[in-house]
Amino acid sequence: MERHFKLKKGLDVRLAGEAAATVRTATQAPLYAVRPADFHGLVPRLLVKEGERVKAGTPLLTDKATERINVVSPVSGTVKEVMRGARRKILYITVQPDARQEAVDFGKPDLAAISRDDALELLLKSGLFAYLRQRPYDVTASPLDTPKAVFVSAFSKMPLAADFSFVAQGREDKFKAGIALLSKLAPVYVGIAPEQETSALLPLPEATVSVFDGPNPSGNVGVHINHLAPVNKGETVWTLGAEEAIFVGELAVTGRVDFTRRIAVAGSQVAESQYVETVVGAQIAHLLGADTPAEGAHTRIIDGNPLVGRKVEATDFLGAHTTEVCLLPEGDDTHEVLGWIAPRLKQFSANRSYLSWLLGKNRAYDLDCRIKGGERRMIMSGEYDRVFPMDIYAGYLVKAIIAGDIDRQEALGIYEVAPEDFAVAEFVDSSKLELQRIVREGLDLLRKENA
Amino acid sequence: MIQKTLDKLRPHFQEGGKLSALRSVFDGFETFLVVPSATSRTGVSIHDSIDSKRIMSFVVIALMPALLFGMYNIGYQNALAAGADTTACGALLLYGLAVMLPKIVVSYVVGLGIEFVVAQWKKEEIQEGYLVTGMLIPMILPVETPLWMLAVAVAFSVIFAKEIYGGTGMNIFNPALVARAFLFFAYPTSMSGDKVWLAKDTFLGLGHTVADGTTLATPLGEAAAQVAPTGDFWTYCVGLMPGSVGETSVIAIAIGAAILLWTGIASWKTMGSVFVGGALTAWLFNIGGLEGNAVANIPWYNHLVLGGFCFGAVFMATDPVTSARTEGGKYVYGLLIGALAITIRVLNPGYPEGMMLAILFMNMFAPLIDYCFVQRNISRRLKRSQSK
Numbered sequence: 001m002e003r004h005f006k007l008k009k010g011l012d013v014r015l016a017g018e019a020a021a022t023v024r025t026a027t028q029a030p031l032y033a034v035r036p037a038d039f040h041g042l043v044p045r046l047l048v049k050e051g052e053r054v055k056a057g058t059p060l061l062t063d064k065a066t067e068r069i070n071v072v073s074p075v076s077g078t079v080k081e082v083m084r085g086a087r088r089k090i091l092y093i094t095v096q097p098d099a100r101q102e103a104v105d106f107g108k109p110d111l112a113a114i115s116r117d118d119a120l121e122l123l124l125k126s127g128l129f130a131y132l133r134q135r136p137y138d139v140t141a142s143p144l145d146t147p148k149a150v151f152v153s154a155f156s157k158m159p160l161a162a163d164f165s166f167v168a169q170g171r172e173d174k175f176k177a178g179i180a181l182l183s184k185l186a187p188v189y190v191g192i193a194p195e196q197e198t199s200a201l202l203p204l205p206e207a208t209v210s211v212f213d214g215p216n217p218s219g220n221v222g223v224h225i226n227h228l229a230p231v232n233k234g235e236t237v238w239t240l241g242a243e244e245a246i247f248v249g250e251l252a253v254t255g256r257v258d259f260t261r262r263i264a265v266a267g268s269q270v271a272e273s274q275y276v277e278t279v280v281g282a283q284i285a286h287l288l289g290a291d292t293p294a295e296g297a298h299t300r301i302i303d304g305n306p307l308v309g310r311k312v313e314a315t316d317f318l319g320a321h322t323t324e325v326c327l328l329p330e331g332d333d334t335h336e337v338l339g340w341i342a343p344r345l346k347q348f349s350a351n352r353s354y355l356s357w358l359l360g361k362n363r364a365y366d367l368d369c370r371i372k373g374g375e376r377r378m379i380m381s382g383e384y385d386r387v388f389p390m391d392i393y394a395g396y397l398v399k400a401i402i403a404g405d406i407d408r409q410e411a412l413g414i415y416e417v418a419p420e421d422f423a424v425a426e427f428v429d430s431s432k433l434e435l436q437r438i439v440r441e442g443l444d445l446l447r448k449e450n451a
Numbered sequence: 452m453i454q455k456t457l458d459k460l461r462p463h464f465q466e467g468g469k470l471s472a473l474r475s476v477f478d479g480f481e482t483f484l485v486v487p488s489a490t491s492r493t494g495v496s497i498h499d500s501i502d503s504k505r506i507m508s509f510v511v512i513a514l515m516p517a518l519l520f521g522m523y524n525i526g527y528q529n530a531l532a533a534g535a536d537t538t539a540c541g542a543l544l545l546y547g548l549a550v551m552l553p554k555i556v557v558s559y560v561v562g563l564g565i566e567f568v569v570a571q572w573k574k575e576e577i578q579e580g581y582l583v584t585g586m587l588i589p590m591i592l593p594v595e596t597p598l599w600m601l602a603v604a605v606a607f608s609v610i611f612a613k614e615i616y617g618g619t620g621m622n623i624f625n626p627a628l629v630a631r632a633f634l635f636f637a638y639p640t641s642m643s644g645d646k647v648w649l650a651k652d653t654f655l656g657l658g659h660t661v662a663d664g665t666t667l668a669t670p671l672g673e674a675a676a677q678v679a680p681t682g683d684f685w686t687y688c689v690g691l692m693p694g695s696v697g698e699t700s701v702i703a704i705a706i707g708a709a710i711l712l713w714t715g716i717a718s719w720k721t722m723g724s725v726f727v728g729g730a731l732t733a734w735l736f737n738i739g740g741l742e743g744n745a746v747a748n749i750p751w752y753n754h755l756v757l758g759g760f761c762f763g764a765v766f767m768a769t770d771p772v773t774s775a776r777t778e779g780g781k782y783v784y785g786l787l788i789g790a791l792a793i794t795i796r797v798l799n800p801g802y803p804e805g806m807m808l809a810i811l812f813m814n815m816f817a818p819l820i821d822y823c824f825v826q827r828n829i830s831r832r833l834k835r836s837q838s839k
Binding site: 013015159230232233234235300302306307308309311326328330331332333334335336337338339340341344347348349350351352353354356367368369370371372373374375376377378379380381382385391392393395396411412413419423426427428429430431432434435436437 | 482483484485486487488489490491492493494495496497498499500501502503504505506508509576578579580617618619620621713714715716718771772774775776777778781825828829831832833835836
């Protein structure tokens, strides 16, 4: 029997252009890329040279610290370019795909008999381990740690987010196999939404399934951890995206990697919002096809959802952890006279000084990317706590991070949070502070100090 | 069109421009006229429409009923004292407006002037906090406060209660109350007594001249002088009685309270518990039977509608910056303000009103209250990590 958690805190924002439950299969993109920055915290060491032939599953880079965490090529082809930025930091490793795809065979594991070490080794070798993230610090997991649990969230309540139930349709058995393999590493906890209780994703005999019922960010894995197994100092918890559990399942079932995933292409600037089946690392312009914004168009492409995702260009590549790509109006050409006092019926606010609450909860808004206010000091109290369903004083934690007071950050629970947990708080913040950036920098600094 | 004009003007105000010394002023006006089209670079791509301009202007809107009633009351008291016709609503209001307008203008010019200078100096955007403070200060002073005193108090509070702490959001004490406290202790004769609650001169030909010796005591002032106050609950609610400009009408304040609570800008927890704390304490004094103390024997329900209690509870105690920030702390903070305000009224013969001191005192203790609540969370986390 699953444990039910009813969450009150949080805020759902509906945006126009949610992806319809239809799939378009993208043709092969002309270029794929691996972006080391997607594996935050991993210091990459390059393993390939330009012009080298690779298969899907051939390691392109590994981590400098342990030399065990491989990041592999998602497709077979030729390494085209290693794009470097300032101080020779690797930005992208691009791979030009072959017409005929080949994958490295890692050997089909025997799920019933495989040991923890063998399972770990298989995941490391195949590049799937790199997809695991850890709390504390929200960085790529380390094979040297023994986590107390692995958390997978099977849903997201972020605006325009892909619906995992639909993404996994037809691949539920792979998802289950993935969870089975993960359970060799540590106890697995899967968080689901109430409507998934009867879906084909269950039963999951190897995992502890819990139901989380509440508004965004109830789908955040951080919220699940906080309710089920809060991270204490010195403990580690690993997390994995549900879509990436399917990759693990693919490996468990076939012994090969297959980075094909369904991406929701959504937002008000998309002609026909739907799911696109493509491979991780595909060039975004190819993924978007006809929806690619024209040069100079005031449209923002977001690799991810509008609350957590990253602003990208059409020439960039699909991120490793990305589950949706969103197109929103940038809004930098909008000049709204006296907007701060206008009724602004078409814009969303959680605050009742706007009348958007009158129009019902299910109205979908077409929001642009303007900040709509200047950055101020924290003035209102309790703003963050209302949308932060964890036993943590979010405002005080943010202040401790800004102040750089490490002892106080620890005391207030920084080990339990990731930047994405602050996304909704950042959205509602009337002081317009960049909370996710603040938390990210705080976590990075803390990790350096504790190293 | 506005945008084009602004675009044309902007170069003059930027670094190196002819008018770069006025950059913060230009910035302030620009963001006031047109929502900046700056878009987010990191973090969330979309933002809620709320911003501190909106929040602050809603507080100012919430103050309007009390201000309008206060203006009317100024005219009413003036006409009453002069023995003239008190039925001409428009004329009374107009007189009140003529009396109040210079005060509001002085308050804003001095306060915002300092804010502009500080913003320019610190190369920051102008903060909106003073929009509220600047409206509050004239409303919590007696009507006869001279303009120069107002200006001095505003300058003192903006500089010493706000800017030296780092500006809006960082201050410990409510700047409006600091301004009042400053005048209260620096010029006590102009701030209390029987002579300050009545506008005595004609203003631009409006109103009536009242003899200089005429006095008007507030009900609390009467009680402090051991005279049983005349009037009943209903009179106090309507508020056609002497008092600081904004504080007399409970009805007008209640409209403001409704706006603040409905929009969620003020915390109902703070506001409600101030009333609960005040009512309980006043009730205890009622049944305590303090002989010969007229203030202690004012019925508890009258205590809540007299003096600055309502105004303080609705507009001052709920200031999010200076009040407790934890949800649990808001109850404690509010209860103690209510209790302290009544206690000061009853037990201190020197000050007929206790709300200002109670709130300032609790402003000081708000961080301590929060500390206790945050510390509980911290100990819980510590215990969890040790108990495994």
